[in-house]
Amino acid sequence: MSNPPLEEILLAEPRGFCAGVDRAIEIVERALVKFGAPIYVRHEIVHNTYVVNDLKVKGAIFIEELSDVPAGATLVFSAHGVSRAVQEEARARGFQIFDATCPLVTKVHVEVAKLNKEGYEFIMIGHKGHPEVEGTMGQLDSGIHLVEDVADVARISPLQTERLAVVTQTTLSVDDAAEISAAIVARFPQVRKPKQQDICYATQNRQDAVKVLSPQVDILIVVGSPTSSNSNRLRELAAKLGTEAYMVDDASELQEAWFEGKSRVGLTAGASAPEVLVRQVIDRIKALGAVAIRKMDGVEETIKFPLPKGLKLDAQGQQLEVGDSQLHQLS
Structure with missing residues (x-):
């Protein structure tokens, strides 16, 4: 047969592409038009080889260490977000900064900062070494315990359990995260879970x-x-x-x-x-x-995130339309 x-x-x-990725790429492209090359980007703006190489050709330089960025340069933070220490160092070095952190990641950062002031410790579900996880855990000096799987839940030792909250990397498997979250609740029944799940x-x-x-x-x-x-x-x-x-x-x-x-x-x-x-x-x-x-039939996504102030106009004062980039076009 x-x-x-x-x-x-x-x-x-x-x-x-999602709205956060669209916005991040648009930020780099508009910065290149408005301020000219080079524009420095801390870490890959998004995790895609084609996108990164396309932006390199246009004049973006991707770096990991801020010491590689010259004084007075324009710097963009990647969509994954950065730690508080990186933010403070960038400001201290006097760069012109545009933050391309996905707003849904920023939402997690804001929640961590708010609950930290209320005395909470955190359990973060995520992948060790991923830049988003490093950025979120780096919002605090201590008090965030990373778990990658159910087995990790048994190993962590919070200093107290009365005020304990869960946060999640935004790009995890929904099913895996639910399984790990259930294990956390089983061990720490009073744990505070997000009002809306962090997975985007x-x-x-x-x-x-x-x-x-x-x-x-x-x-x-x-x-x-x-x-x-x-x-x-x-x-x-x-x-x-x-x-x-x-x-x-x-x-x-x-x-x-x-x-x-x-x-x-x-x-x-x-x-x-x-x-x-x-x-x-x-x-x-x-x-x-x-x-x-x-x-296939599926959900139509209509979400758009606003751009940072200072990137509304190109160098000639003309409004750029979101989606101008060849990266956004069907071919």
Whole structure:
């Protein structure tokens, strides 16, 4: 019996850029137009190779240490947020600063600062070493205990348990975070949980779309860079649901052997992956034999976040439209 031919691509909806990523890229691009190159960016503005390389070509310089930024330069903080110590050092060095921290990450920072004043300690659910986790934990000098899995919950030793609160990295697996949160509540029944979960709407929506898509396809491709937390979670989620799944930075990483014997391919993209990469992946899969493309029904995202003051106009005084960048365009 011959293998079924490759027939259809099912596109997840929503996929790709979220409002926080749109805003972060827009901040760097507008700063480049208004102030000219170079613009310095602490850490990758978002975790996507294509986006970072595109901005490098336009004049962005990505650094990890503020000592690598010359005096008087314009500096942008990445979408993941930074610690209080980094903020204070940047101000002390006299840089012109634009903060591209996703507002949903900033919301977590504000909550930590508020509850800290009320005497709370914190348990943070997140991945050690991720810049968002470092930024959130760096809002305080001490009193935040990081847990990466259920086993970690048994190991932590808060100084007190009367005032204990949970915060979460915004790009985690919704299901994994719920499992860890349940373990925290079981050990610390009086723990304070966020009024609204910290995992962001875009992470939730993209994971929900994969849950709908996975059972309908023979293989799922996730467009995203290896450093992208939310992209990794999409691939892991599909695999947990029993669907063969791969994550690729771009179309060049697709392997023909993956599609042998597969008739229906699912395709999604992490929140930091531009649509131009999705289109290139579609073209490559079509070249392998797929003849039809179908977009799944899904949540329509309409959220937009405001830009910082000082970036409203370009160098000629003309208003820039959000989405001018080639990164935002379908191709």
